[in-house]
Amino acid sequence: MARMRRKKNLVPRMERCAEMLIASPWENKGRWREALGIPADTPLYLEIGCGKGGFANKTAQAEPGIFMLALERVDEALLIGLEAAYAAERKNLRFISFDAAKLEEIFLPGELDRIYLNFSDPWPPRNRAKRRLTHRNFLALYKKLLRPDGEIFFKTDNRPLFDFSLVEFEESGYELSNVTFDLHSTDTPNIRTEYEEKFAAMGLPICRLEARLKK
Numbered sequence: 001m002a003r004m005r006r007k008k009n010l011v012p013r014m015e016r017c018a019e020m021l022i023a024s025p026w027e028n029k030g031r032w033r034e035a036l037g038i039p040a041d042t043p044l045y046l047e048i049g050c051g052k053g054g055f056a057n058k059t060a061q062a063e064p065g066i067f068m069l070a071l072e073r074v075d076e077a078l079l080i081g082l083e084a085a086y087a088a089e090r091k092n093l094r095f096i097s098f099d100a101a102k103l104e105e106i107f108l109p110g111e112l113d114r115i116y117l118n119f120s121d122p123w124p125p126r127n128r129a130k131r132r133l134t135h136r137n138f139l140a141l142y143k144k145l146l147r148p149d150g151e152i153f154f155k156t157d158n159r160p161l162f163d164f165s166l167v168e169f170e171e172s173g174y175e176l177s178n179v180t181f182d183l184h185s186t187d188t189p190n191i192r193t194e195y196e197e198k199f200a201a202m203g204l205p206i207c208r209l210e211a212r213l214k215k
């Protein structure tokens with residue numbers, strides 16, 4: 001299995017926090033809870049595109065009963081979250097340097113309880129829609145990897161991406177709930193991400209939805 005290419009100057013910093021990084025995630029395929037040393041009924045959450053990892057760190061701290069995996073393909077960003085997790089000695093958070101397009105290489109069907117998609121890249125031109133993490137191809141992939149009662153929590157400031165995603169979820173066999181076009185004006189419990197702080201400071205409304213597989 002090919003590892004992601006890593007910039008040389010990042011290596012020493014990543015090595016210092018090695019215990020927080022799952023270096024060969026494919027080796028845990030089908031045995032994540034065993035590999036992480038957690039009980040078989042521990043909810044396993046995956047954040048895809050965690051950026052600098054603020055949300056993953058805060059969620060792991062707020063919910064000690066779950067285990068959080070934070071996946072990101074840009075090591076410069078991931079490293080910041082990794083170092084924060086290391087400094088805080090997080091027990092229930094690990095980082096994965098990997099591309100979400102290849103999730104099936106590291107998870108077996110039904111291994112995940114929840115997927116977070118926070119401020120996913122909008123990829124505006126229409127011919128790049130397939131790269132959107134809420135494109136129906138990705139939603140079909142998540143469907144396989146989630147438990148039957150699994151869920152996806154998605155939020156974004158980007159209204160065209162949100163409108164696109166509403167259709168993709170609906171047409172991919174998900175049931176939507178708690179849909180809002182202005183999250184911060186609701187009393188929905190919320191942990192803010194780095195991008196969310198930036199957009200909120202600019203006064204932009206945040207859209208959010210929860211998606212579950214139709215029974």
Ligand SMILES: C[S@@+](CC[C@H](N)C(=O)[O-])C[C@H]1O[C@@H](n2cnc3c(N)ncnc32)[C@H](O)[C@@H]1O
Pocket residue numbers: 048049050051052071072073074077098099100101118119120121133193194195196
């Ligand atoms: C706009 S940033 C948001 C970061 C963070 N979630 C936040 O809200 O602050 C989107 C992130 O998703 C990552 N990303 C996009 N596509 C990805 C993929 N296929 N696999 C892994 N990460 C991806 C990008 O590298 C980027 O760091």
